Amino acid sequence: MHRLRFFLALLLAASPALAQDDPPFPDYPDFEPGISVRADQKLYSLALLDLLEVAPAASGVPARFEGLYRFGNDYTRIWLKSEGEGVFAEREGEAEFQALYSRLISAFFEIQAGLRLDTEVGAGDIRARPHLVVGLEGLAPYWFELEPALFLSAAGKVSARFTGSYDLLLTQRLVLQPRLEVNAALQGVEDRGIGRGLNDAEIGLRIRYEITREVAPYVGVNWLSRFGETADLARSGGVPRTEARFIVGVRLWR
Amino acid sequence: MDRRTFIRSSAALGLLAGMQSLAPAWARSTPTNPIRSPALEPTRRAGRLVEYDLTIDRTPLTFGGKTGRAVTINGTVPGPLLRFTEGDEAIIRVHNRLHEDTSIHWHGILLPNAMDGVPGVNFPGIKARSTFEYRFPIQQYGTYWYHSHSAFQEQLGHYGPLVIDPAGGDPYTYDREYVVVLSDWTFEDPHDVLDNLKNRPNYYNFQRQTLFGLLRGEDMRLQDRLAWSRMRMDPTDISDITGATYTYLMNGQAPDPGWFGRFQPGERVHLRFINASAGTFYDVRIPGLPLTVVQASGQHIEPVVVDEFRIGIAETYDVIVEPKDQAYTVFAESMDRSGYARGTLAPRPGMTAPVPSRRKRPLLTMMDMGMAHGGSGMDHAMMKQGEVPVHHGSRNHGAMEKRARDASSDTTAAMHGHSMHDPHAGHGMTGMADMPGAAPTRLRPPGTLPEPVPHGSDGHGPANAMAPDVTRSRLHEPGVGLEDVPHRVLVYTDLRALHPEPRRAPDREIELHLTGNMERYMWSINGKTYAEDPLIPMTLGERLRLTMVNDTMMNHPMHLHGMWMELENGHGERIPRVHTVIVKPAERLSVLIEVDALGPWAFHCHVLYHMELGMFRVAMVQPPGASIPDRFVSR
Helix, strand or coil, rough: CHHHHHHHHHHHCHHHHHCCCCCCCCCCCCCCEEEECHHHHCCCCEEEEEEEECCCCCCEEEEEEEEEEEEECEEEEEEEEEEEEEEEHEEEEEEEEEEEEEEEECCCCEEEEEEEEEEECCCEEEEEEEEEEEEEEEEEEEEEEEEEEEECCCCCCCEEEEEEEEEEEECCCEEEEEEEEEECCCCHHHHHEECCCEEEEEEEEEEEEECCCCEEEEEEEEEEEEEHHHHHHHHHCCCCCCCEEEEEEEEEEE | CHHHHHHHHHHHHHHHHHHHHHHHHHCCCCCCCCEECCCCCCCCCEEEEEEEEEEEEEEEEECEEEEEEEEEEEECCCCCCEECCCCCCCEEEEEEECCCECCCCEECCCCCCCCCCCCCCEEEECCCCCEEEEECCCCCCEEEECCCCCCCCCCCCCEEEEEEECCCCCCCCCCEEEEEEEEEEEHHHHHHHHHHHHHHHCCCCCCCCCCHHHCCCCCHHHHHHHHHHHHCCCCCCCCCCCCCEEEECCCEEEECCCCEEEECCCCCCCEEEEEEEEEEECEEEEECCCCEEEECCEEEEEEEEEEEEEEEECCCEEEECCCCCCCCEEEEEEEECCCEEEEEEEEECCCCCCCCCCCCCCCCCHHHHHHCCCCCCCHHHHHHHEECCCCCCCCCCCCEEECCCHHCCCCHHHCHHHEEECCCCCCCCCCCCCCCCCCCCCCCCCCCCCCHHHCCCCCCHHHHCCCCEEEECCCCCCCCCEEECCCCCCCCHHHCCCCCCCCCCCCCEEEEEEECCCCCCEEEECEEEECCCCCEEEEECEEEEEEEEEECCCCCEEECCEEEEEEECHHHHHEEEEEEECCCCCCCEEEECCCCCCCEEEEEECCCCHHCCCCCCEEEEEEECCCHHHCCCCC
């Protein structure tokens, strides 16, 4: 990890002034303008498990996680994102990984591009599908956290996802978080249960208690509604059009 | 009259006579022999040569029952008091026993460039386990301090007071003196503090506005909260780092019980306040005692009596108090009200005085956001994003103008100043066109306040979250949280130099914007960090007006090394000299600089974390005709 970070540090923070040997002001040989051991050339990292939860009352006890690791400087970051869900009882699940290069384009938004890999585990095998990703991530007016993204699969199919959330402080430590995720596809991917058009919308409402900033257990509810062809495909597979779950989890970061 | 009555009366008379011989205090006190704060004994004193030895080390220190490892000077936090007399020659050997580099910067002291103590600017730093000898003449008087300029050592305890007695004595008398060093301490590694702020800028803020607060009718109304959240600005963001991690210290003592200073009733006590914090502005008061402020930034001012003053990071204020036969609490509340440093002044040990309760955390206002009409409540104009209400008089709410013009190219944009409303603001507010003897440069006369100016079209890029619509002088305001207190609070327009001097008109003006993006915890000047744009070129012999414009919502204590800044607060020949000045949110403030010291001089925000993140420049003073290498000429 240290070597990786060192390498990236070189890539990200390569400063043109580093190459200078002669002091720019010979009368002041110790003066190296812009060079310091200051923090403005440092890398910062964050690991966040935003969701780590189970739905104890649902059949098979479905579980889910969503997290990220990001590191970089003020303008450029590498994001590693992952999310997945599975059903404990049936030993099956799916997970998604994204590796994104991200660049700050305005005070509140960064643009991200990279790769996404979907994997499915179940029925004794693992399948993986690669995608290209381009998206935005940032903070909209009124403090809404937004993350819209477009995906192009290796099979040439285009899909989109919009994620938005909001932290409403009830008290200094009790935070209500509404969360919205909408998926849509330009073309259907039948074997994955994805139809054309609007696929599904998920609305979550979680209430967390920040014991510390880093550790916050939560409870919540989550509604998922499938639409159009996606709903039809689900029904034919014995999955209901809508699902509602009570969830228990913990949000962690470092 | 019987005998007993007679004895009692004469005793009373005798006492009265004694008291009369004691009063007035200034008349009887012996100014050459006051009881002083204990200073470090010089290693050697030979004529005017005064030598000190300081050792920098790691030392376990206990604050409030917890033990941490501080970076100490001669084993203590704060370090020892160094004392000189104006005209001395200082030799100070610094022995570094750390496993890392260190340095000492002599804050506010005018000295040869190589002695200023900023690694990478003035010298290479003091390597681990080595010694560096500072040597410089003492050419000034006053209360100052010294501190590390390396990494985060200042946060960890590497600071101390420095007092220089005037060659001719002080223009006021006192019987007893105390140095009061205010600072902040955290048991966290400062690097972790910075990481936390980078990941979550409100990490340490546990005084945000909440829904339950709204239901209880606290803080802002819903409409105002929405207006602020629309701008993605948090009006509770008063201090980045708060009592959630800080222990606030007075002379190295945590508040319970705090520092203790003893006096004899009737004495005039001189308190030399120094804010050596890394991230805390303090509001200082001593309930029951008026404070006569006699020095600011170590320089004599016309005495001004107040009940409270705000001391920005790295500022110093000297006050004189005349306590009666009782105990007093010296109360230094952090600007965001999340905690306080405390001390007790009392005639006898063991005495205490009531500790005031902390006041409510203040909220930033529309003035802090730079709306044309700030103050209470929400300006209607703010609802129209991107439009600038222009202030053509005192009651214009309707006029809107696109934020299109460049401030510097439009003199008509200079409006009749808000500061005119302030009786302290003095004169010199009239336009300079018809000013006799105005400089041929068409710059305002020296000492005058800047006029309000709409912000130019340059928003300074992603490093700056928001540019205020209008920036204006706020020197007459006490600052956030002190607007409505029911007593006298020091403001910058109260500061008048004790001795008037003719002030030369500026030859040149430069304007620097203090910029930041709280959401990313980025801090910069003109949207660029020190690494991105390191230099402010200056020419030896020039008279420079430096205008600072705070585009952010935070207060920034700006400090120039090596040269005084003459704060243009409207007092003409009596404008005060400062080494550090707080620039309030959305404020436009100017200082005059007599550029008389060659070499690279640091100029930066004294919030340690802001400085470390790049809110830092080097004022490069060169002889006339010298050039700056192309790669350092800012675009």
